[in-house]
Amino acid sequence: MMRESSVIARATEAGALALETKVPVNDLTRHVEPFLEQLGEVARQVIASGYFVLGPQTKAFESAFANYCGVSEAIGVANGTDALELALRALGVTRGHTVAMVANAGMYGATAAMACGAMPSYVDVEASSATIDPACLERLLKQADPRPAAIIVTHLYGRLADMSHLLKVAQVYGVPVVEDCAQAHGAKGEDGRRAGSYGDVACFSFYPTKNLGALGDGGAVVTSDPVLAGRVRQLRQYGWSGKYRNELAGGRNSRLDEMQAAFLQVMLPQLDGWNARRREIAEAYSRGIVHPCIQVPAVAGEEYAGHLYVVRSADRTGLQAHLASMNVASEVHYPTADTRQEIMVRMGHMPTLPVTENLCDSVLSLPCFPELDDVEVSKVIDACNAWQDYG
Numbered sequence: 001m002m003r004e005s006s007v008i009a010r011a012t013e014a015g016a017l018a019l020e021t022k023v024p025v026n027d028l029t030r031h032v033e034p035f036l037e038q039l040g041e042v043a044r045q046v047i048a049s050g051y052f053v054l055g056p057q058t059k060a061f062e063s064a065f066a067n068y069c070g071v072s073e074a075i076g077v078a079n080g081t082d083a084l085e086l087a088l089r090a091l092g093v094t095r096g097h098t099v100a101m102v103a104n105a106g107m108y109g110a111t112a113a114m115a116c117g118a119m120p121s122y123v124d125v126e127a128s129s130a131t132i133d134p135a136c137l138e139r140l141l142k143q144a145d146p147r148p149a150a151i152i153v154t155h156l157y158g159r160l161a162d163m164s165h166l167l168k169v170a171q172v173y174g175v176p177v178v179e180d181c182a183q184a185h186g187a188k189g190e191d192g193r194r195a196g197s198y199g200d201v202a203c204f205s206f207y208p209t210k211n212l213g214a215l216g217d218g219g220a221v222v223t224s225d226p227v228l229a230g231r232v233r234q235l236r237q238y239g240w241s242g243k244y245r246n247e248l249a250g251g252r253n254s255r256l257d258e259m260q261a262a263f264l265q266v267m268l269p270q271l272d273g274w275n276a277r278r279r280e281i282a283e284a285y286s287r288g289i290v291h292p293c294i295q296v297p298a299v300a301g302e303e304y305a306g307h308l309y310v311v312r313s314a315d316r317t318g319l320q321a322h323l324a325s326m327n328v329a330s331e332v333h334y335p336t337a338d339t340r341q342e343i344m345v346r347m348g349h350m351p352t353l354p355v356t357e358n359l360c361d362s363v364l365s366l367p368c369f370p371e372l373d374d375v376e377v378s379k380v381i382d383a384c385n386a387w388q389d390y391g
């Protein structure tokens, strides 16, 4: 009798504890835990090798990652924003140019363009996908004089933009396409091609929370154009054509280090499995969350890498507060359109982008990372469905 009741007491405690434990939006401790030994071993090897920057690990990772993306070249750089900047510079983007891009993707493209001395030229997004609207892009390319020097296409939340349509539009006007794949590592189109293999050049971030993350900063530019690849290789190292021979203007120091390249080689074989689990979670959410004031994204196939699972609600503030009260964390990606950011507004007139602005006010990212367990997934679904005081 004694024993039975103490078991019940303990079970109740565990239940209460489970309720109290917050479902986080991300948990990198869980993410790396199965690989602690392997990561430690490769770190030891790098340390013992005495080679720390742009060495054999970087070469090996570049080759593996190019192969994974289905392109001929990958160039490791310091982070995703540098990848965008160096890709733009390699395309010749410079002072006085404009770069077409969306305004709902966190300002990364604008930061890169402005680092080249160019200005963003903003295009609205499609309501269904939250990615660049091909019709709006076409309107801009038709009217803009001079025409943008490049187009950045962001595969937001890990969902491939409408590449076949966009590439056609870009081709008609002869404007090169830069894919921003920082949220879309491994996303695969219906034609079997991966994110990064569609544009003239593509950019990746390996920031730790990305689908393929390092244990620090990292990034890559990928392309099948040997001329662009050669330029990015020069630009990431002072514009050198060889040691101490500064040939190409606009050079920087932006290199991937050996430690991160070694870690990324441990992680890369896991990417498809991680993405599959992300999609499984997203699917469970899209089927399980049924609420009049929460709009869930359509269930997607491999064209969605599950980087972020983003719902929309007219009462986003209320939903976020309700979830927090149920110990479910959430975040907003992204709360402010580029066109409403202080540094952009200060620069002068910014266009009104109705779809973008509506999304910025309504999007909410729920926990979605590969190590989230089924109990947590159910908890998130139940918490959403239990939301009552919406308005």
Ligand SMILES: *Cc1c(COP(=O)(O)O)cnc(C)c1O
Pocket (backbone or CB within 6 Å): 079, 080, 081, 082, 105, 106, 108, 109, 154, 180, 182, 183, 205, 206, 207, 217, 218, 219
């Ligand atoms: C994270 C991210 C970047 C920037 O990558 P960093 O490595 O943090 O510089 C660029 N674009 C998008 C869409 C991102 O999500």
